[in-house]
Amino acid sequence: MAKKINAKEKYRLFTRDLDWDYSYENRSEAFPLEEFEGIKITDWSKWEDPFRLTMDTYWKYQAEKEKKLYAIFDAFSQNNGHLNISDPRYVNAIKIFLTAVSPLEYQAYQGFAHVGRQLGGVGARVACQMQALDELRHVQTQIHAMSHYNKFFNGFHEYSHMHDRVWYLSVPKSFFNDARTGGPFEFMVAIGFSFEYVLTNLLFVPFMSGAAHNGDMATVTFGFSAQSDEARHMTLGLEIIKFLLEQHEDNIPIVQKWIDKWFWRGSRLLTIVAMMMDYMLPNKVMSWKEAWEVYFEEAGGALFNDLARYGIRMPKYSETIEKEKEHISHQAWWTFYSHGNATGFHTWIPTDEELDWLSEKYPDTFDRYYRPRWEMAKKMEAEGKRFYTKALPQLCSVCQIPMLFTEMDDPTLNCFRDTTHEGERYHFCSDGCKDIFIDEPEKYVQSWLPVHQIFQGNCGGPELDDVLSQFYRMNLDEDNMDMKNSLDEKRWKKWKGVA
Amino acid sequence: MSIEIKTTTLEPVRNTFSHIERRFGNKPATRYQEATYDVQSENYFHYRPLWQPDKELNDPSRTVITMKDWYDFKDPRQFYYGTYVQQRAKMQEAAENNYAFFEKRKLSSFVSDEIKNQLIRFLVPLRHVEQVANLNNMYACAYGYGTAITQACMYNAMDRLGIAQYLSRIGLMFDDNTGAALDEAKNYWMEDTIWQGIRAAIEKTTVTDDWFEVLVAQNLVIDTLIYNVYYNQFDQQLQDNGAQDIGILTEFMQAWLKDSTRWVDSSIKIAASESEENKEQIECWVKKWRVIISDALTPLVTEMIDLNAMPIAQAALDKRLVKAGIVNG
Amino acid sequence: MSKVYIALQDNDESRYIVEAIAEDNPEATVIHMPAMIRIEMEGKLCVNRESVEEKMGRDWDIQELNINLITLGGNVEESDDCLNLYWNE
Numbered sequence: 001m002a003k004k005i006n007a008k009e010k011y012r013l014f015t016r017d018l019d020w021d022y023s024y025e026n027r028s029e030a031f032p033l034e035e036f037e038g039i040k041i042t043d044w045s046k047w048e049d050p051f052r053l054t055m056d057t058y059w060k061y062q063a064e065k066e067k068k069l070y071a072i073f074d075a076f077s078q079n080n081g082h083l084n085i086s087d088p089r090y091v092n093a094i095k096i097f098l099t100a101v102s103p104l105e106y107q108a109y110q111g112f113a114h115v116g117r118q119l120g121g122v123g124a125r126v127a128c129q130m131q132a133l134d135e136l137r138h139v140q141t142q143i144h145a146m147s148h149y150n151k152f153f154n155g156f157h158e159y160s161h162m163h164d165r166v167w168y169l170s171v172p173k174s175f176f177n178d179a180r181t182g183g184p185f186e187f188m189v190a191i192g193f194s195f196e197y198v199l200t201n202l203l204f205v206p207f208m209s210g211a212a213h214n215g216d217m218a219t220v221t222f223g224f225s226a227q228s229d230e231a232r233h234m235t236l237g238l239e240i241i242k243f244l245l246e247q248h249e250d251n252i253p254i255v256q257k258w259i260d261k262w263f264w265r266g267s268r269l270l271t272i273v274a275m276m277m278d279y280m281l282p283n284k285v286m287s288w289k290e291a292w293e294v295y296f297e298e299a300g301g302a303l304f305n306d307l308a309r310y311g312i313r314m315p316k317y318s319e320t321i322e323k324e325k326e327h328i329s330h331q332a333w334w335t336f337y338s339h340g341n342a343t344g345f346h347t348w349i350p351t352d353e354e355l356d357w358l359s360e361k362y363p364d365t366f367d368r369y370y371r372p373r374w375e376m377a378k379k380m381e382a383e384g385k386r387f388y389t390k391a392l393p394q395l396c397s398v399c400q401i402p403m404l405f406t407e408m409d410d411p412t413l414n415c416f417r418d419t420t421h422e423g424e425r426y427h428f429c430s431d432g433c434k435d436i437f438i439d440e441p442e443k444y445v446q447s448w449l450p451v452h453q454i455f456q457g458n459c460g461g462p463e464l465d466d467v468l469s470q471f472y473r474m475n476l477d478e479d480n481m482d483m484k485n486s487l488d489e490k491r492w493k494k495w496k497g498v499a
Numbered sequence: 500m501s502i503e504i505k506t507t508t509l510e511p512v513r514n515t516f517s518h519i520e521r522r523f524g525n526k527p528a529t530r531y532q533e534a535t536y537d538v539q540s541e542n543y544f545h546y547r548p549l550w551q552p553d554k555e556l557n558d559p560s561r562t563v564i565t566m567k568d569w570y571d572f573k574d575p576r577q578f579y580y581g582t583y584v585q586q587r588a589k590m591q592e593a594a595e596n597n598y599a600f601f602e603k604r605k606l607s608s609f610v611s612d613e614i615k616n617q618l619i620r621f622l623v624p625l626r627h628v629e630q631v632a633n634l635n636n637m638y639a640c641a642y643g644y645g646t647a648i649t650q651a652c653m654y655n656a657m658d659r660l661g662i663a664q665y666l667s668r669i670g671l672m673f674d675d676n677t678g679a680a681l682d683e684a685k686n687y688w689m690e691d692t693i694w695q696g697i698r699a700a701i702e703k704t705t706v707t708d709d710w711f712e713v714l715v716a717q718n719l720v721i722d723t724l725i726y727n728v729y730y731n732q733f734d735q736q737l738q739d740n741g742a743q744d745i746g747i748l749t750e751f752m753q754a755w756l757k758d759s760t761r762w763v764d765s766s767i768k769i770a771a772s773e774s775e776e777n778k779e780q781i782e783c784w785v786k787k788w789r790v791i792i793s794d795a796l797t798p799l800v801t802e803m804i805d806l807n808a809m810p811i812a813q814a815a816l817d818k819r820l821v822k823a824g825i826v827n828g
Numbered sequence: 829m830s831k832v833y834i835a836l837q838d839n840d841e842s843r844y845i846v847e848a849i850a851e852d853n854p855e856a857t858v859i860h861m862p863a864m865i866r867i868e869m870e871g872k873l874c875v876n877r878e879s880v881e882e883k884m885g886r887d888w889d890i891q892e893l894n895i896n897l898i899t900l901g902g903n904v905e906e907s908d909d910c911l912n913l914y915w916n917e
Binding site for chain 2 (some may be wrong): 005009010013014017018019020022023024025026029030033036054055056058059060062063064066067069070080083103106107109110113114116117122125126129130132133136137139140141143144147150151152153154156157158159160161163164165170173174177178180181182183184443444446447448453473491495
């Protein structure tokens, strides 16, 4: 009499046993992308499913989460929950979230749908398909959470149109375009592992805890609800890395290269988050430096110790990023502050208390390199000359962030790197980005760099205001400029009945 | 924290996002609208796919079907993620009660050996057909254009996985949870002559290039023929032979088909009424695939039911094509 | 040795789960944060279905953890009766 099957075996029957070896068509035609990256898979049956979720249980638990979530969204809008936030400046943080991050969730849905079709192993496919569905959940619940804010604040109304065009939004957009245009295994290492495992907490903690500390019930609730999906995503990310490393030793150098690249691109992407955390949250959660120490140096340390047995080392340039944690938020906010006429969210000078908090959190760098700028900015503002630069920034050809980073060993020196490819010179913010370019120049020369495009006349104009209002569809003097005297601020005061 | 609203009424500054307003006017939007319209990125992609350098990342030319506005494919069910999972959870709860009842009352023991063998040979191997339906709808989701149609394909793909898993559970009902029935069913799938035609045909769908063609082949042609044969005709045959309890286990599939048909028929109709070229192309695909699938299914269906079964299924397909605005399919 | 961790939403159901985990893993640290309960442990942690059922007073599936879970750290090993978190070191 045959033995009754256990949970693991049952799940195998519910997933990988569904597939078979083709007889009538060429299987490699049905799954054409498995080999071109040089990754070798010898045995898909070695794939381990950490969370054995069948579709019926998925529907059941996710529906329960959704009921709770939407009840809160409804309560939030019925009770004008937006009036409970700490300070109207906070809303600018979630303007960045909707315009920069939510469209990435959509790209994640698309990317995981792609690998959810292309991977040869059913176990991996099913996990990726569920993640694709989860990511669709995330973008849609984010849109619904922000929908209420859009009704009362500026800067949310054209999030999709802006994401495709605006100069600082090409940073997140190109990050995910890069991942999706790579092969399926690169995508998995880039997003499933590097982003969803290694770096995820550095996105989650700033935004979601930031929301919690600043009275944003809608975003907090979304965040906690989404995080339980993230736990599944994290285990998928860890599984893919172990699976690839165990399948064949030839995979190790390829995977290491991807870890190096994506860790770098990922941490560059997080610059905007660092700035948000240190400068845009009226009630602080922790400093970017602290977040980096807890969520990367400690947690990442544990992870890479675990992976060392495969021959994987810490990502390249992790020591650079360790030094950068003292600087990037300050350099970024200064850049956005001085370009505040061209941003779809408001900017401002930190309050005196906030400047003191920054001094305390960054004892080695803030007072020496950055406070003097703010003192000057305050002086100019008091004279009625609030500083707005007239220029547009040069963007790094890889990460597409303005070239605002400094040499880590000398923060008074801008970091410029360059290389020539087929007669053209390309500029980078760092060795990390330059390395990425040099490895695949034919890819990065294709970038649609927003500032280059403006100067080439491809974004309307001729004046910057024309680009902003017509090409970007920003509402001038509503979405942009300083927080002081903005419509957001005026309306807030009216709602609160304060002067 | 106290809300300090004095006498000011809280008028919203705007009713919805600008892109929704451009489409539907200056009024509050539905959740489906905000979750669907214009969410997908449209322009200025940064790199070409390494895996398909002649296309952009999001590219409407991955099909020969053309639309002025891909967001015309509004889902009549208006499923966004939240409504989708909640709807399916309701169906799942009913199915779970059904399966639990079947097990608790040991209804499998009331099924004759002959019927049991029929289930293992004819019904359970459908789990492999559903697996490819999952692949095909995933394909359409990944390479299709616009949130409206692609999200519906995503939901359809995951539904297929769910159905494949229910069919697997049916197998386990009849082999005391050992997996023996599933092994047997898979053997039929791989070796039994009556199955090879359909196995070849659906393998063929997975090497088909145009995602809209894949949708037509899978969701219109294959599903209509197979679901009619199995969940109408074979279901009736089981009832006539005293095995009506099996219907408890396939209730989910019946309810699902009704739901999915609303969306599929609507999408085909919208694509066909967009242009003469679209209509002709869809008709061409339907003609092509109905021949392939009918030829493939006939030996199986004749053995499982009788010689009349295939023509009945064909008639069901004809009826559905008319509803979808495809006349010459 | 590296720490594994699990974080749950701070609600009625989670408290029973946390109680069970704390009892089964006496070396674990339970940290209360805004809206969240985080449990950390050196090396290895297990969530036992039976223990949770006992605390909750009803039948409970390991997979129900999905509803209250916020995040976790470590390799995951899941069965019908328990969820294990561990690092290989």
